[in-house]
Amino acid sequence: MKYLDEFSNPELALRLIDQIKAVATRRWSIMEVCGGQTHSIIRHGIDQLLPDTIEMIHGPGCPVCVTPLEVIDKALEIASRPEVIFCSFGDMLRVPGSEKDLFRVKSEGGDVRVVYSPLDALTIARANPDRQVVFFGIGFETTAPANAMTVYQAKRLGIENFSLLVSHVLVPPAISAIMESPTCRVQAFLAAGHVCAVMGTDEYPPLCDKYGIPIVVTGFEPLDILEGIRRTVVQLESGRHELENAYPRAVQDVGNPAAKAMLLDVFDVTDRAWRGIGVIPSSGWRLSHAYREYDAEQRFAVGDIHTEESTVCRSGEVLQGLIKPHECSAFGTLCTPRNPLGATMVSSEGACAAYYLYRRLEVTHA
Ligand code: SF4
Numbered sequence: 001m002k003y004l005d006e007f008s009n010p011e012l013a014l015r016l017i018d019q020i021k022a023v024a025t026r027r028w029s030i031m032e033v034c035g036g037q038t039h040s041i042i043r044h045g046i047d048q049l050l051p052d053t054i055e056m057i058h059g060p061g062c063p064v065c066v067t068p069l070e071v072i073d074k075a076l077e078i079a080s081r082p083e084v085i086f087c088s089f090g091d092m093l094r095v096p097g098s099e100k101d102l103f104r105v106k107s108e109g110g111d112v113r114v115v116y117s118p119l120d121a122l123t124i125a126r127a128n129p130d131r132q133v134v135f136f137g138i139g140f141e142t143t144a145p146a147n148a149m150t151v152y153q154a155k156r157l158g159i160e161n162f163s164l165l166v167s168h169v170l171v172p173p174a175i176s177a178i179m180e181s182p183t184c185r186v187q188a189f190l191a192a193g194h195v196c197a198v199m200g201t202d203e204y205p206p207l208c209d210k211y212g213i214p215i216v217v218t219g220f221e222p223l224d225i226l227e228g229i230r231r232t233v234v235q236l237e238s239g240r241h242e243l244e245n246a247y248p249r250a251v252q253d254v255g256n257p258a259a260k261a262m263l264l265d266v267f268d269v270t271d272r273a274w275r276g277i278g279v280i281p282s283s284g285w286r287l288s289h290a291y292r293e294y295d296a297e298q299r300f301a302v303g304d305i306h307t308e309e310s311t312v313c314r315s316g317e318v319l320q321g322l323i324k325p326h327e328c329s330a331f332g333t334l335c336t337p338r339n340p341l342g343a344t345m346v347s348s349e350g351a352c353a354a355y356y357l358y359r360r361l362e363v364t365h366a
Helices: 004-008 010-023 035-043 069-079 102-107 118-127 144-157 171-180 193-199 205-211 222-238 257-266 289-294 315-319 351-357
Strands: 028-034 054-061 084-088 111-114 132-139 162-169 188-192 215-218 243-245 267-274 278-287
Touching: 004 222, 010 222, 028 035, 028 171, 028 193, 028 222, 035 054, 035 188, 035 222, 035 351, 054 171, 054 222, 054 315, 069 084, 069 102, 069 132, 069 162, 084 102, 084 118, 102 111, 118 132, 118 144, 118 162, 132 144, 144 162, 144 257, 144 289, 162 267, 162 289, 171 188, 171 205, 171 278, 188 193, 188 222, 193 215, 193 257, 215 222, 257 267, 257 289, 278 289, 315 351
Parallel strands: 028 054, 028 188, 084 111, 084 132, 132 162, 188 215, 215 243
Antiparallel strands: 162 278, 267 278
16 A cells, blocks of 8 residues: 555455454444544544454543643743743643643743644754753653754753753563553553554563563554454564564664664653652653753752642543543543643543544543
8 A cells, every 4th residue: 555545445444453353242342542543543433343242442542641740840830940941742731730730830831832843842942042942751652762863962062051841662561550440441452553653663572471471563554453453463463572563664673773873862761650650660761861951841850749640530430441531521621622621631642532522522431
């Protein structure tokens, strides 16, 4: 296939669904890791076309959603300072902190700017040498290389008024945490294709062996997802638990060596808190010793900000696949995209937003 819309071909989709129906003889629960995959599944009604025996569980792979409240509060504190130009991708501006969001800071006079690349923030820093420019560096292995490159360039060019507020998280430790949860129902994973395009696939076979789970690297278009599900179900039915790459047009086993080398230089692995889930050991990155001077958390001394998560929002359970969004009592009532209580209702990759946008509004509170 040559063009993107061919990956949405309804005849081919129905053929794949028939193949899945033909092979599935038992109930299976499969988690799609990435929020982009969740949106594709809900938007195209893929979960409704699958046989009743296949349940899709929505995973934690939404970068905005898993950024802890505490980090949002640190961003709000830094962005409120008069000497700061705070740069971020647009999807972080409406994520609620404990009292407000970045839009509110902007309306109160904070210099908050939406950029389309962290390198834009570096350009702003060069143009404003008497201001401090901070980029909000969140997300998974997908967004981290560009952030690493920006810090590398800042150091190389001697730009001292730039810093990065880092909250990067990693997929493989999250898979381990989900599998080790006593309430885990997941029997297989669709791994996130774009993460593997950067990192390669080496980290996954040990997880397949340790937890006895198939992991299929999967893309984001409807046919990509259906093919990922088909391969997963074939493995489950035959008792296999292997890594398969169903997204070879984007993913090579070695990943992107140049990006990995940059990540290794600029970041160290560290424990990270995930919003609504808690601390997962060795599940994130922080700036390495050589680049620590570019750490906004240290530069603005906001390390002491600690915030409790909301007791109303059940996004932690949503992110672990323990409940579906419409099972939260606030879904569609107290919590809507216009008045979100949690990041999973704000983000373009959030499961709550997907259920709201595509009208799965029936409330079945757990
Ligand atoms: S519906 Fe709103 S309150 Fe409920 S889990 Fe989702 S984001 Fe949180």
